Amino acid sequence: MFDFLREFVETSxxxxxxxxMFAENLFPPIPSEAIMPIAGFNAADGKLSLAGVLISGTLGALAGAYFWYVIGRVFGYERLRWLVERYGFIFTVTPEELDRARALFERHARKAVFFGRLIPAIRSVISIPAGVAAMPQLSFLFWSLIGTVIWTCFLTFAGYILHAQFELVVGWVNPVSNAVAIAVVLLYLYRLVTGRGRTARKS
Known part of the structure; x- marks a missing residue:
């Protein structure tokens, strides 16, 4: 994967x-933790401009985030609640818990989107609840942009400054991303096994 990303960035x-970066938001296994340091390395090597790298990376990530926002917005809260009412065991959440989560998200939507864009693994999916909760589009784009710029700059400058040692960035950030993803999966499995969110299926 690493060699493929490096060759792809150099040629395209x-x-x-x-x-x-667009695909990274659609398919989390494609890591921004590797993409942007590689792009930063190419900028330091004079093959690309630093501004061009930052702009293209940020726009790609923002486009991917907006894609999931639209999916969540179109799907809507009522459809999601309908699914939870009937298949709460699979979702490991009850309709009442879903209502509370929605109310909490609506109170802290801007913070959730901003900080969500800075957390590995979470950054790829935070757009969905924003869309489901019908967060105002301009507000979503603004806070997503701020968080995305910070994350993109961090990874790009790390690759740019370290130059030939940019692989150290990947070696440090990638395990953090994997740890967060594993924690989320383990939490889901725990709730599934313990029957959290079990609801009577309605006909």
Whole structure:
């Protein structure tokens, strides 16, 4: 994967960075933790401009975030609650818990989106609850942009400053991302096994 990403960025330039960051938000196994340091390395090597790398990476990530926001917005809260009422065991959440989660998200939507864009694994899915909760579009885009710029700059400058040692960034950030993803899966499995969210199925 690492060699593929490096070759793809070198051959496709800014468009490749945009496409990779867009895909990273759709398919989390494609890691931004590797994409942007590689792009930063290419900027330090003079193959790409630093501004171009930052802009293309940020726009790609924002486009991917907006894609999931639209999916959540179209699907809507009522459909989600209908599914939870009937298949709460699979979701490991009850309709009442879903209502409380929605109310909590609505109170802290801007903070949730902003900080969510900075957390590995979470950053790829935070757009969905924002869309489901019908967070105002401009507010979502603004706070997503701020969080995305910070994350993209951090990874890009790390690759740019470390230059030939940019693989150290991947070696440090990638395990953190994996740990967060594993924790989320373990929490889900725990709730599934213990029957959290078990509801009577309605006909």
């Amino acid at each position: 330039g800014y468009l490749g960075i945009f496409l990779l």
